[in-house]
Amino acid sequence: MVVTTDLPPATLYLEPTELQDMEVCPRMLDFKKHQRLVPKRTSPKLYKGKLWHIFLERYYTEGHKAAKAALTDSAEAEKRRIQSLVLMKPEEEAEFDEAVRLLEVVADLYDEWATEEDPKYFTRVIAVEQPFEIELVRGVVIAGRIDMVVEDRWGNLWPWDNKSTSSSNWPDDSLIRLNTQFRTYWLAVKSLAYAGVLPDRRVPGFVYNGARFNVKNPRNARTPLFYRRVVRFPEAAQDTITNNLVALVEEYRIHKDRRYFRPQPGQHCVWRCPYTELCLAEENQTDVSALRDELFVVYDGRPNYLRGDGE
Numbered sequence: 554m555v556v557t558t559d560l561p562p563a564t565l566y567l568e569p570t571e572l573q574d575m576e577v578c579p580r581m582l583d584f585k586k587h588q589r590l591v592p593k594r595t596s597p598k599l600y601k602g603k604l605w606h607i608f609l610e611r612y613y614t615e616g617h618k619a620a621k622a623a624l625t626d627s628a629e630a631e632k633r634r635i636q637s638l639v640l641m642k643p644e645e646e647a648e649f650d651e652a653v654r655l656l657e658v659v660a661d662l663y664d665e666w667a668t669e670e671d672p673k674y675f676t677r678v679i680a681v682e683q684p685f686e687i688e689l690v691r692g693v694v695i696a697g698r699i700d701m702v703v704e705d706r707w708g709n710l711w712p713w714d715n716k717s718t719s720s721s722n723w724p725d726d727s728l729i730r731l732n733t734q735f736r737t738y739w740l741a742v743k744s745l746a747y748a749g750v751l752p753d754r755r756v757p758g759f760v761y762n763g764a765r766f767n768v769k770n771p772r773n774a775r776t777p778l779f780y781r782r783v784v785r786f787p788e789a790a791q792d793t794i795t796n797n798l799v800a801l802v803e804e805y806r807i808h809k810d811r812r813y814f815r816p817q818p819g820q821h822c823v824w825r826c827p828y829t830e831l832c833l834a835e836e837n838q839t840d841v842s843a844l845r846d847e848l849f850v851v852y853d854g855r856p857n858y859l860r861g862d863g864e
């Protein structure tokens with residue numbers, strides 16, 4: 554496995570989230586990665602997550618005040634973006650405004666919480682939005698960005714991922730440890746340290762930094778709004794994680810060669826997938842083009858990594 558900024562051209566680029574989607578449902582990955590379909594009607598869960606991510610990125614680079622200003626500006630831009638795609642109903646606009654108000658309160662509470670908690674976890678932020686490329690096998694590059702890399706008081710490095718949820722259930726250690734995205738970040742930081750892109754230090758595990766927004770009045774929430782877990786990975790996990798990623802890439806290639814991405818139904822059809830109607834239409838072999846135009850736009854931006862745009 555190689556990480557360098559000077560990799561030979563790859564035949565296949567995949568992001569950790571894409572491998573995770575491959576695990577959850579290959580067809581969902583096809584809608585996202587190949588057809589590049591983005592729902593016109595953004596779900597509150599998505600815009601809250603996007604805005605929270607922007608807040609934390611700025612929080613750990615420029616501090617609370619700048620992060621709050623970025624949150625407000627980004628919320629206005631996001632609202633304009635949604636309004637350019639669909640006519641927002643009054644109740645949707647009210648829901649959006651209420652979500653932004655809630656996010657602003659949670660942002661203040663996070664500042665109070667993190668001021669006390671952060672020093673227990675790290676002494677220094679080494680990188681924010683750290684890009685990486687791993688040549689997993691010849692010609693196959695896993696590429697992406699890690700929210701943060703921090704250094705603890707013993708000089709160890711920890712990849713760090715910011716997550717938001719609308720549920721009261723936090724993932725336990727085993728779910729974090731088995732998560733493909735998090736495991737890839739661990740592998741990537743180890744490789745970046747080995748390659749000298751990051752300081753050459755031990756990388757004992759991964760930090761999950763969660764926030765929940767399923768409260769009306771965050772200041773009076775009865776259970777914690779924030780959840781931080783440190784999960785350690787044994788050194789030997791490097792081989793099993795690599796094998797797991799290679800198996801997912803092979804599965805991806807089989808689907809791609811057959812030009813058929815199978816549906817993998819489950820609970821995620823309801824809580825995670827925005828393509829349910831399209832998926833059913835494809836199963837019924839009906840003409841999906843009108844439905845596609847009505848519900849989605851085609852994403853024309855760049856991928857979230859250094860170069861290449863996958864296949």
Ligand code: SF4
Nearest residue numbers: 578816817822826832
């Ligand atoms: S509806 Fe379910 S099976 Fe269909 S693409 Fe979405 S997640 Fe996959």
